[in-house]
Amino acid sequence: DTAVSQTPKYLVTQMGNDKSIKCEQNLGHDTMYWYKQDSKKFLKIMFSYNNKELIINETVPNRFSPKSPDKAHLNLHINSLELGDSAVYFCASSQDLGSGKRYNEQFFGPGTRLTVL
Amino acid sequence: GDSVTQMEGPVTLSEEAFLTINCTYTATGYPSLFWYVQYPGEGLQLLLKATKADDKGSNKGFEATYRKETTSFHLEKGSVQVSDSAVYFCALTGATNKLIFGTGTLLAVQP
Numbered sequence: 653d654t655a656v657s658q659t660p661k662y663l664v665t666q667m668g669n670d671k672s673i674k675c676e677q678n679l680g681h682d683t684m685y686w687y688k689q690d691s692k693k694f695l696k697i698m699f700s701y702n703n704k705e706l707i708i709n710e711t712v713p714n715r716f717s718p719k720s721p722d723k724a725h726l727n728l729h730i731n732s733l734e735l736g737d738s739a740v741y742f743c744a745s746s747q748d749l750g751s752g753k754r755y756n757e758q759f760f761g762p763g764t765r766l767t768v769l
Numbered sequence: 770g771d772s773v774t775q776m777e778g779p780v781t782l783s784e785e786a787f788l789t790i791n792c793t794y795t796a797t798g799y800p801s802l803f804w805y806v807q808y809p810g811e812g813l814q815l816l817l818k819a820t821k822a823d824d825k826g827s828n829k830g831f832e833a834t835y836r837k838e839t840t841s842f843h844l845e846k847g848s849v850q851v852s853d854s855a856v857y858f859c860a861l862t863g864a865t866n867k868l869i870f871g872t873g874t875l876l877a878v879q880p
Contacts, residue, residue: 760812
């Protein structure tokens with residue numbers, strides 16, 4: 653069983669288009685994340701949602717809008733795609749940080765390679 | 770802000786060689802430290818972790834010790850295999866469980 657899944661795995665599109673990437677986790681986790689990995693393999697967090705509420709929003713352009721219909725899903729919608737959006741996007745999930753806990757392991761999806769032409 | 774610095778790659782080794790990938794961090798408070806591995810064409814997997822000073826994380830023959838005095842978390846393995854070829858990321862989390870990654874180090878092990 654896949655713990656964190658993403659669709660599609662590859663996405664090739666033209667500049668200016670709008671596209672979505674879907675993420676689902678079946679681990680029962682409360683928190684989900686989106687990370688962006690650029691062409692030099694650098695990884696940076698974009699968003700984090702906890703129980704469908706946004707808790708982390710790094711300096712990401714407004715063209716990126718995460719949507720969490722329920723706590724098992726966190727989709728990423730991107731408007732007016734630009735060349736610089738080409739990257740691999742990873743979804744991840746973890747349990748809540750409970751009282752006294754300092755971290756919770758994040759489980760990553762396989763990634764979606766977005767290519768903007 | 771919090772940050773992680775790790776040695777640039779690629780690191781190219783022969784099979785059975787000793788591996789060290791250096792990682793140092795800057796953080797307020799007491800972060801948790803991690804090594805993640807990304808095999809070609811795959812997502813990230815947690816390799817090992819340490820949550821407090823002097824903790825040693827270990828997995829699959831890899832080890833790293835949380836050194837608060839030198840703010841370091843160097844990754845080591847005594848004898849690498851071809852199957853260890855991957856990109857290795859050092860990372861930390863602070864209070865929000867937000868992972869902050871280093872730039873990644875590509876390890877290539879030759880038979």
